[in-house]
Amino acid sequence: MINSFLFANFLSLRLWYALPLVVAISLVYAATRHELMVPILQHAWRMAVGIVGFMSIVFVILFLLEWKFL
Amino acid sequence: MTADKGAVSTFESVEVNLKDRFIATVIAWVLPGAGHFYQGRHGKAILFMTCILGLFIFGMTTGGGKVVYASLNTEGRKLAMICQAGVGALVFPAWLQMVHVEILHKQEPLLQGFMAPPRNFNPSSRDELAEWHYDFHFKYEVGTLFTMIAGLLNILAVYDAAYGPVFVTPHSTKMEPSSDNDWLQEV
Numbered sequence: 001m002i003n004s005f006l007f008a009n010f011l012s013l014r015l016w017y018a019l020p021l022v023v024a025i026s027l028v029y030a031a032t033r034h035e036l037m038v039p040i041l042q043h044a045w046r047m048a049v050g051i052v053g054f055m056s057i058v059f060v061i062l063f064l065l066e067w068k069f070l
Numbered sequence: 071m072t073a074d075k076g077a078v079s080t081f082e083s084v085e086v087n088l089k090d091r092f093i094a095t096v097i098a099w100v101l102p103g104a105g106h107f108y109q110g111r112h113g114k115a116i117l118f119m120t121c122i123l124g125l126f127i128f129g130m131t132t133g134g135g136k137v138v139y140a141s142l143n144t145e146g147r148k149l150a151m152i153c154q155a156g157v158g159a160l161v162f163p164a165w166l167q168m169v170h171v172e173i174l175h176k177q178e179p180l181l182q183g184f185m186a187p188p189r190n191f192n193p194s195s196r197d198e199l200a201e202w203h204y205d206f207h208f209k210y211e212v213g214t215l216f217t218m219i220a221g222l223l224n225i226l227a228v229y230d231a232a233y234g235p236v237f238v239t240p241h242s243t244k245m246e247p248s249s250d251n252d253w254l255q256e257v
Contacts (some may be wrong), residue, residue, distance in 0.1 A: 024121040028223045032230045035084040
């Protein structure tokens with residue numbers, strides 16, 4: 001039965017607190033690697049996608065572990 | 071041959087005038103983005119100011135304005151203090167309150183308790199820190215985390231003001247000997 005704490009957290013929108021973090025970290029880190037705004041935004045976008053992708057993979061792994069073993 | 075178009079970056083032939091690095095570094099720490107304004111790098115200044123100040127203020131708001139304080143008595147607070155100190159002048163009131171309350175041993179904090187440490191060092195008084203955690207639940211931890219990360223991000227901005235951007239070398243561009251071994255050829 002899928003009654004996951006993670007899924008409940010997702011529905012209660014706690015994960016949305018990660019959004020400003022991802023945006024700020026991506027932009028600031030990219031800005032320390034470039035001087036012009038276009039490369040900064042391109043780098044920030046790739047980094048944000050990478051962070052969200054990594055978080056999603058961890059989310060899926062934890063979700064499956066919880067679904068399988070609990 | 072051309073470099074891989076999917077590479078992270080290419081060299082940017084941009085002249086960056088860092089002006090007086092010491093002044094830029096100091097004011098970049100005191101107010102996020104101010105060092106870049108001083109250097110005339112207005113776009114990055116606005117970006118740093120928006121992201122770092124925005125994250126800090128969002129964290130403060132999320133934690134009910136109680137997440138930034140400096141204390142020598144509260145256990146486990148030193149890491150948060152160090153990280154939050156990265157945003158410079160925004161945490162000066164917290165240091166002032168710490169000196170006023172914990173070092174000078176004044177009973178009442180300044181500024182109506184803004185950024186004052188919790189009054190939990192006297193066993194006979196109420197535990198304010200526990201009340202803050204009870205009132206704001208997980209948002210207190212989230213707010214603390216946001217303000218800590220804002221401080222850490224400003225350290226990156228300070229480095230950028232002091233030394234300029236760390237350009238990323240395009241990894242796909244390598245130089246190899248050509249077939250006649252008399253010159254280098256880009257692949």
